[in-house]
Amino acid sequence: MARQRHTPKGRLLITGTVLLILLVAGILTAGRTINGVAVQMSGRIVRHISEYHYRLLQVEFERSEGVLDASVQFMRERTAPTDAELHVLAATLMRMDPKAGCVWFAEAGGRTIRSYPRGKTPRTTEAAGDFRQRLIAATDGDSVRSHVTGSGRIQVWSMACPVTDRTGRRHICGIDFPLPEIYTCMTQSPASSGYATLFDPEGVIVYHPDSLKLGRPASDSTGLAAFRKVAATGQSVTVHAISDYLNIDEERIYYPIQLGGRRWVAGIGIPRLVIEQEIDDFHFYTVFAAVISVLFFAVLLVLAQRRWRREYDLRRHSERESAQLHLQQLLEQIDPHFLFNSLNSLYALIRCNPDQAREFTLTLSRVYRRVLERRKQILSTLAEEIDFTWQYYTLQKIRFDDRIELTSAIDPALRNWRIPSMSLQTLVENAVKHNSITGGNPLHIRIRTEGESFLIENNYTPRSDGDKESLGMGLERIRSVYRFYTEENISISVGDGTFRCRLPLLPPEK
Template sequence: MTGTILLILLVAGVLVTGRIINGMAVQMSERVITQISQYHYRLLQAEFGRSEKVLAVAAQFIRTHPAASETELQVLASTLTEMDPKVGRIWFMEESRQTLRSYSRGGELQVPAPGEDLRRQVARMPDDSVRSRVNEQVWSMSCRIRDSRGAAHICGIDLPLQEMYDYMAEQNPHSRSYAILLDPEGMIVYHPNPQMLGRPANESSGFEAFREVLATGRQTITYTVSEYLGVDEERIYYPLQLGGRRWVAGIGIPRLAIEQDIDDFHFYTILTAVISVLFFATLLIVAQRRWRREYDLRRLSEQESAQLHLQQVLEQIDPHFLFNSLNSLYALIRCNPEQAREFTLTLSKVYRHVLERRKQILSTLSDEIDFTWQYYSLQKIRFGDRIELTTAIDPALRNWRIPAMSLQTLVENALKHNRITGRNPLRIRIHTEGESLVIENNYTPRSEGNAESLGVGLERIRSVYRFYTEENISISSDAEAFRCRLPLLPPEK
């Protein structure tokens, strides 16, 4: 029972701990989402910061080299595109002359496509803008500078949007998040879906969150359905400074990616809990079996000890019976020698029966009633009409058992402890009640103490019951009667 209670407490502790761990798992998932988004955000900062640095280096070169040759500009463009693989083209234009020189990756001078008036586009474009070129969307970053002679120049770089996203994806191929980037006007510059590039933000792409971050400069968390993946996601919007203006980067983390980790965490937590419970249950079973073996050994030892004690008591039966009988014979010799001789002959027959049953611990109720009547006939010689015995036994219980010679012992005690006279005869009644045997007699105790009573008989009866059953004899008395109840033991199978 103690082990079961401990097991229940362990299971309850595991359940409570599981709830705590579940709360910790939720907090952990939030931290993981924050860490993933911050990592992706810092990656965007670093990459676009490198693009700004490329533009700054190009502008500084034009500022210090107002009359740079074609070769110098080609070398510069080749070097700068190596610094930032996202840059698809670098271009320079002197505003007074409307001269535009454009260099693609590797420093190759680029000729405008038919119908493409780059000079007019450059002159009108803001410092950062998304524009369409032939078959592609391009993000242009530019700045206006004056050289050492005071001439005005426009210097810029073009980042093809699709190539830029492909390059960024290669830098973090195993990322569980994706990013979008919106310029200050709400134009989508960076998005995993090519069809969204160059389009204005809408409600599905987080326009409300974009406006909030643009206005406050603080990050914002939204829960939405990804228009790119079509699954629930948590999207965190961050402010991003580019070209002196505030842009907005949105980092989307699909819930599926995090929930898979949480499910794995729960699985291993449950597995650990189950293993712990099974391990404890195994230890409990082993301990219970060991305790059971020790208990059986202890019970065997107690039984052997009780049996030894019982044997010692049984060894006192013969002297006890003979001692009491000789006392009765002594008293009878003094008052009636003739009855004493008859008592001696009857005693020899009864004592022979005692010797035959001396090793018997339990006896059937039928045998005990018969032996009690033999003993009663012995005492009848001494007391005559001053004693009377009656029995009423249920025939169905005659094969049930009681300690051997227990009835004789109780009848003998009644003779020893009561005043027996012609006016006050001793009436003993033996009958069954339920599964018990009741011995009762009228109670007229002697005024003087009975020095002959050694208590051996009752102790022997109690010892037998302690050995065979949890029940024991019960004794009660009042002013009129003395009663003793003996439990009946089932017949031997």
């Protein structure tokens, strides 16, 4: 039998099939791991959702306690408030909490209750026949008392707290929260993936997403056993139940809440459908991300491998160039000889012209302050460079008087274009340093823009003892900056007794 030979196309197909099998096997293996993680996630999802609802419920009902605290503080600070003042206080407190339906006041041992219901006329009722009688009788000391009772056909959660005013008289401040108002306020919250139930210490349902259960006692369907355990121990309890509200499986967590000086219980229910949906989404996006990542990595690996070495070499070169530029910039600041000559000029001016000496000192300080501020700055705008150079020229003018002259002609549209920092000052300093300046041969320096370039010219009469090496170092620093930022570079020419240097202008910073 002849030996079977594989064509390049067949080998590619075999290789692709093997890679596909390996990819599927990797995804299946990752799937098992993901399933294990998903099981752990389901518990965390339940906990996070329930804690979110629990915190919202706690904040909402703590606000109700805050309203009562505000009324107590008012009565403690006031002596015999008028009915008008109490009316205004009640209206203000009920604006603070939309769940509040009525604010009321009574004197300890008194027979009447002054109540201020929301949107209704204030009224006075006999304490003996009021539904708040049990709550008033239970108040003692300075502790808050609360109770759910009936006011006609409406169940009401009432809170009351005794308070002693400045004259020593004792009053009772109370607030009523009709359960339908609580239901209306709480159901206006944004839709979420769970629901909450709130029980008072006696097990009466104060809030439930099903309005028909308001005011009813806890039952097995609403978690009677869990309620008793949390009320007795103060510890949260997690149970698996069938929701009589949604008629589906759910995870339910019961938390203790301190309200009205007593321990209440909040039950947070999270349907299993929500958890399963979260896990399914997690599975889908994880697998999808894994597949895309593998394919994307396989494609990029071949392309990136060719660029890694080149980018590495370029980065190393850029780092070396940047380090060199920074070092050269620090080394190529204003020449120490300039400082020496400036101090000599200052010494002479102090003796012959003190006013001009003071001006010279201030200008010298501004020049060196600018140097310190810009010593780490590689590029500057043309306007900044010209301004700095004119300050430097002012010092030289004091030194050389009419033997030096600087003129400029700058296109205003190019003032924000950039050149290497201190490059213009360096060229002006070189012109001063390397030319013979006398009364019969003054130095004329001209700076101007030409197209997208910057040109500096000066008459060239080199000194016999000029420092050519220093000139080369200054220009090399400028060349290094241009090599770092652009392919253009400076051009220098000497002819007909004129030194010319052309600097390319770099576009403004975006």
